[in-house]
Amino acid sequence: MTRVLLTAFEPYDRWPDNSSWLALIELTRWYDGPITLVTRRYPVELGRMSEKLRTDLQEDYDFALHCGQAPGASQLRLEAVGLNLRTDGSEILSEAPAAYRSPLPLDMAASRIREAGIPATVSHHAGTYLCNAALFLSQHYIKSFGMRTASSFIHMPLAPAQVARDDSDSPSMSTPMVSAALAILIQQLSERRTTV
Numbered sequence: 001m002t003r004v005l006l007t008a009f010e011p012y013d014r015w016p017d018n019s020s021w022l023a024l025i026e027l028t029r030w031y032d033g034p035i036t037l038v039t040r041r042y043p044v045e046l047g048r049m050s051e052k053l054r055t056d057l058q059e060d061y062d063f064a065l066h067c068g069q070a071p072g073a074s075q076l077r078l079e080a081v082g083l084n085l086r087t088d089g090s091e092i093l094s095e096a097p098a099a100y101r102s103p104l105p106l107d108m109a110a111s112r113i114r115e116a117g118i119p120a121t122v123s124h125h126a127g128t129y130l131c132n133a134a135l136f137l138s139q140h141y142i143k144s145f146g147m148r149t150a151s152s153f154i155h156m157p158l159a160p161a162q163v164a165r166d167d168s169d170s171p172s173m174s175t176p177m178v179s180a181a182l183a184i185l186i187q188q189l190s191e192r193r194t195t196v
Contacts, residue, residue: 020067064151074171075119082135100139
């Protein structure tokens with residue numbers, strides 16, 4: 001049976017909710033497919049996030065999909081590359097590669113999500129904040145532990161309620177729509193796993 005680790009982040013700064021965690025809650029409310037979904041919520045702090053991620057990955061999942069909100073984004077962004085880079089220009093890990101590329105078929109996944117009427121694209125730069133660190137560290141731990149897990153990161157827009165509460169004109173995407181996109185992505189990955 002296919003097992004998928006789904007991670008999201010807790011609220012931070014001025015956001016009392018995090019659209020990534022809202023999407024995972026929504027997905028687990030209605031998903032009843034054959035794939036086993038395991039969700040985790042991570043702190044918005046590099047050291048503690050890294051420790052929890054390292055521990056969780058040792059359960060050896062088929063896939064690990066890490067999620068985070070991206071204020072200002074108007075579509076889902078499937079992140080292809082995690083950089084060994086912090087916002088101050090220093091490395092996340094010394095003596096580690098400069099970057100890792102996700103092995104997942106993200107172009108195909110984004111296309112399938114768009115076919116369902118949900119805006120999505122592949123992004124080749126996850127930034128230099130904690131979301132990028134999650135993608136980079138996930139790839140690094142998987143390689144270091146010799147795991148079969150394949151991972152990526154999904155940036156998602158704010159939820160409409162977040163924008164309303166913030167009284168801004170930022171773009172948003174409904175939580176049910178984001179959770180549907182995640183289900184499409186998970187189903188496609190599962191199908192690929194069974195045909196390889």
